[in-house]
Amino acid sequence: MPxxxxxxxxxxKVTRVVDETPSIKTFTLVPEEKIEFKTGQFVQFTVPEVxxxxxxxxSSPFVKEEMDITIMKAGRVTEAIHCLKEGDIVGIRGPLxxxxxLEEFYGKEVLVLGGGVGMAPLRSLLLTLIAQKxxxxxxxxxxxxxxxxxxxxxxxxxxxxxxxxxxxxxxxKGDGTWKERVGVVTVLFDEVKLDNEIAIVCGPPIxxxxxxxxxxxxxxxxxxxxxxxxxxxxxxxxxxxxxxLGPYFVCKDGPVFKYSEIKNIEDIWD
Amino acid sequence: METKFIxxxxxxxxxxxxxxxxxxxxxxxxxxxxxxxxxxxSLEGFRTSLPPKFFFYSPQExxxxxxxxxxxxxxxxxxxxxxxxFLRKVFKEGDFTDPFxxxxxxxxxxDCTYIHENCFCTLLGDNPYPEKGFDLNLSEVEGxxxxxxxxxxxxxxxxxxxxxxxxxxxxxxxxxxxxxxEVKNQIKGKKIEIEKNIEPEKIADEIKKCVSCSACTNICPxxxxxxxxxxxxxxxxxxxxxxQYCGYARVAGGANPRKELDKRFIYRIKCKFEYSPERFGxxxxxxxxxCISACFGGINFKDVLLKLGKGCRMCxx
Numbered sequence: 001m002p003x004x005x006x007x008x009x010x011x012x013k014v015t016r017v018v019d020e021t022p023s024i025k026t027f028t029l030v031p032e033e034k035i036e037f038k039t040g041q042f043v044q045f046t047v048p049e050v051x052x053x054x055x056x057x058x059s060s061p062f063v064k065e066e067m068d069i070t071i072m073k074a075g076r077v078t079e080a081i082h083c084l085k086e087g088d089i090v091g092i093r094g095p096l097x098x099x100x101x102l103e104e105f106y107g108k109e110v111l112v113l114g115g116g117v118g119m120a121p122l123r124s125l126l127l128t129l130i131a132q133k134x135x136x137x138x139x140x141x142x143x144x145x146x147x148x149x150x151x152x153x154x155x156x157x158x159x160x161x162x163x164x165x166x167x168x169x170x171x172x173k174g175d176g177t178w179k180e181r182v183g184v185v186t187v188l189f190d191e192v193k194l195d196n197e198i199a200i201v202c203g204p205p206i207x208x209x210x211x212x213x214x215x216x217x218x219x220x221x222x223x224x225x226x227x228x229x230x231x232x233x234x235x236x237x238x239x240x241x242x243x244x245l246g247p248y249f250v251c252k253d254g255p256v257f258k259y260s261e262i263k264n265i266e267d268i269w270d
Numbered sequence: 271m272e273t274k275f276i277x278x279x280x281x282x283x284x285x286x287x288x289x290x291x292x293x294x295x296x297x298x299x300x301x302x303x304x305x306x307x308x309x310x311x312s313l314e315g316f317r318t319s320l321p322p323k324f325f326f327y328s329p330q331e332x333x334x335x336x337x338x339x340x341x342x343x344x345x346x347x348x349x350x351x352x353x354x355x356f357l358r359k360v361f362k363e364g365d366f367t368d369p370f371x372x373x374x375x376x377x378x379x380x381d382c383t384y385i386h387e388n389c390f391c392t393l394l395g396d397n398p399y400p401e402k403g404f405d406l407n408l409s410e411v412e413g414x415x416x417x418x419x420x421x422x423x424x425x426x427x428x429x430x431x432x433x434x435x436x437x438x439x440x441x442x443x444x445x446x447x448x449x450x451x452e453v454k455n456q457i458k459g460k461k462i463e464i465e466k467n468i469e470p471e472k473i474a475d476e477i478k479k480c481v482s483c484s485a486c487t488n489i490c491p492x493x494x495x496x497x498x499x500x501x502x503x504x505x506x507x508x509x510x511x512x513x514q515y516c517g518y519a520r521v522a523g524g525a526n527p528r529k530e531l532d533k534r535f536i537y538r539i540k541c542k543f544e545y546s547p548e549r550f551g552x553x554x555x556x557x558x559x560x561c562i563s564a565c566f567g568g569i570n571f572k573d574v575l576l577k578l579g580k581g582c583r584m585c586x587x
Binding site for chain 2: 006046047050075235238239242246247
């Protein structure tokens with residue numbers, strides 16, 4: 001019978017759990033077999049007897065022995081994941097889907113536009129871009145969260161800035177200590193002069209929608225805007241049908257799409 | 271390849287020579303039902319009430335390695351053969367192959383000899399007789415069947431059992447051609463050509479009758495959607511799922527692109543006539559009409575397609 005069973009995960013051990021915000025944690029997993037992935041590809045995180053949910057690793061693809069996955073508590077599976085402790089055994093299926101086409105970004109200014117926990121795949125991307133930063137004209141990160149407390153990777157922005165990433169941040173609602181911008185993430189476009197070359201967007205649907213509209217308004221071309229689409233990915237291998245986005249299956253044709261590929265499909269932001 | 275003839279009295283000899291478990295259509299009143307052979311069987315008429323897709327994968331199974339026994343299915347009609355070819359594309363092609371979809375089943379198909387009232391394959395440009403996807407095909411003629419060989423496996427069986435067959439005469443081949451034309455002409459109606467941009471208002475009355483029960487997708491010979499359930503020890507069970515259920519496309523956090531009934535109804539039609547040709551190079555409806563028979567709301571999907579107008583390039587894929 002089967003030589004390879006694509007439904008069978010690789011066993012992995014939880015080795016570290018970091019509380020990012022009250023509802024977001026980052027889990028470090030050490031798989032029994034090395035999992036090589038391209039930044040932007042995703043994996044299915046398996047919790048025995050509970051289920052699976054898809055996440056894009058937030059760690060650098062150059063680190064092969066372990067993998068970070070940042071997860072917001074949002075449903076049945078993620079609630080179970082949030083109960084995991086160091087030493088627990090879980091599963092990883094993947095890598096699945098297609099990654100960011102980094103070669104298409106060479107020589108260009110790369111704008112990374114993130115919102116909330118949408119920063120997870122973007123962290124992996126940023127670490128990948130930083131590792132070969134001379135290949136890009138400039139790396140700019142615009143990041144928004146609801147409140148200062150909701151910002152993920154709080155202690156890591158300074159290190160990225162030191163690597164030359166131009167960073168601007170905003171929160172919808174500030175507090176006494178917040179000294180950066182207040183407002184939705186698109187307010188940050190006033191702060192930076194952009195060359196309108198490559199933009200990569202990941203965040204909640206409403207932020208993706210208005211972020212994309214803003215990018216188009218200021219002159220980005222639809223084929224240069226890369227969106228991480230969130231759909232109900234179950235099998236992850238293009239067989240079960242759940243993640244259909246028009247003619248595409250997000251799991252195998254995405255999860256990253258150029259806006260130009262999907263702009264005529266109904267309800268892409270829902 | 272040379273066409274053979276097998277007389278009616280030798281057909282059980284052919285079926286009995288198949289290995290493993292064998293399934294055949296049995297006639298009950300005016301419908302046909304799959305039965306495990308040996309039993310009374312009938313190769314006449316039209317497609318079975320249930321599609322043969324679950325001889326190729328299971329509607330509910332544990333996705334772990336297991337021993338399988340050989341299997342043969344006899345009497346599959348043309349629409350269902352197209353359905354199996356479609357499912358084979360879904361499960362077997364692409365970057366990942368599904369090891370639990372069987373492509374080792376021996377298939378003896380047969381021509382339709384008369385049609386069901388809901389059949390409409392010719393209105394989509396298909397024929398009520400098999401053209402590819404079989405190991406052997408049987409076309410009824412006076413006194414027996416013409417046997418067409420469609421694969422290496424089929425050729426090997428015919429060679430092994432050569433005593434059962436004789437060469438087909440030109441008269442028998444002509445008779446088969448005429449019979450096929452006659453059955454084709456039994457299906458009356460306007461050719462169905464769906465517009466790419468579906469206008470839901472044209473079928474608003476039909477959509478209202480839908481109760482999202484999933485009977486249409488479960489009984490469809492080409493619907494393949496499934497759901498995974500995680501068991502202990504990292505083993506999964508696969509269940510049938512349906513795009514007609516409200517929760518089908520819902521994501522964590524509650525967003526749902528097809529919360530409304532009309533969006534799900536239209537999605538199914540677009541999946542079959544617009545998206546499947548793009549995804550798999552094949553239309554996803556083979557006009558067996560089972561969804562019409564199965565619908566609790568009494569929706570006639572053939573009429574739905576006719577109402578959706580003409581000018582669709584996908585219909586000829």
